[in-house]
Amino acid sequence: MSRLRIFANDAPDAPLLSSRDGDEIARELARIGVTFERWQASAPVEPGASQEEVLAAYRADVDRLVAEHGFNTVDVISIAPDHPDRHELRRKFLDEHYHKEDEVRFFVAGSGLFTLHVDGKVYEVECVQGGLISVPDGTTHWFDMGPQPSFVAIRFFKEPDGWVGHFTGSDIAQRFPRYGEA
Ligand SMILES: [Fe+2]
Numbered sequence: 001m002s003r004l005r006i007f008a009n010d011a012p013d014a015p016l017l018s019s020r021d022g023d024e025i026a027r028e029l030a031r032i033g034v035t036f037e038r039w040q041a042s043a044p045v046e047p048g049a050s051q052e053e054v055l056a057a058y059r060a061d062v063d064r065l066v067a068e069h070g071f072n073t074v075d076v077i078s079i080a081p082d083h084p085d086r087h088e089l090r091r092k093f094l095d096e097h098y099h100k101e102d103e104v105r106f107f108v109a110g111s112g113l114f115t116l117h118v119d120g121k122v123y124e125v126e127c128v129q130g131g132l133i134s135v136p137d138g139t140t141h142w143f144d145m146g147p148q149p150s151f152v153a154i155r156f157f158k159e160p161d162g163w164v165g166h167f168t169g170s171d172i173a174q175r176f177p178r179y180g181e182a
Helices: 024-032 051-057 058-071 086-094
Strands: 002-006 017-019 033-038 073-079 103-119 121-128 130-136 141-144 149-158
Touching: 002 024, 017 024, 017 051, 024 033, 024 121, 033 058, 051 073, 051 149, 058 103, 121 130
Parallel strands: none
Antiparallel strands: 002 017, 002 121, 033 130, 073 149, 103 121, 103 130, 103 141, 103 149
């Protein structure tokens, strides 16, 4: 089950709220313009499934999201704990940044930690299997896949070639919990 924790941005040791209730997570994130949904597969997705098989299992929701938002590209990314570039991949988005398009990810398997920094608060979202998160363009955030990353995710893009992180230079991410570390 996914989990949301909300902190004041100067109090990383004292969450104001912690919830694994999907409806509550969606409600709290909607206040800051972030979409959170839980999707069910229409067919089992086996380990090693092809991109086509993964997309087919979630076709109705994928098509709905594409129609609603006008995404031009949908792909499937898969990272295993023994990925040779896992440390480099993890480091890439560990610091606070934003994008000039929405960051939309659906977790087919595994998990990852999105942390958003909005209006003096920090929203830490552990996204697990079955969870969709859409971070609006311009929203400052960071993403941690953990030291032993394990996830399969569907990504939605309008301009994949323009997918770059604009880093704020803030060190706030270093003061909040890292994923998979005590
Ligand atoms: Fe990002």
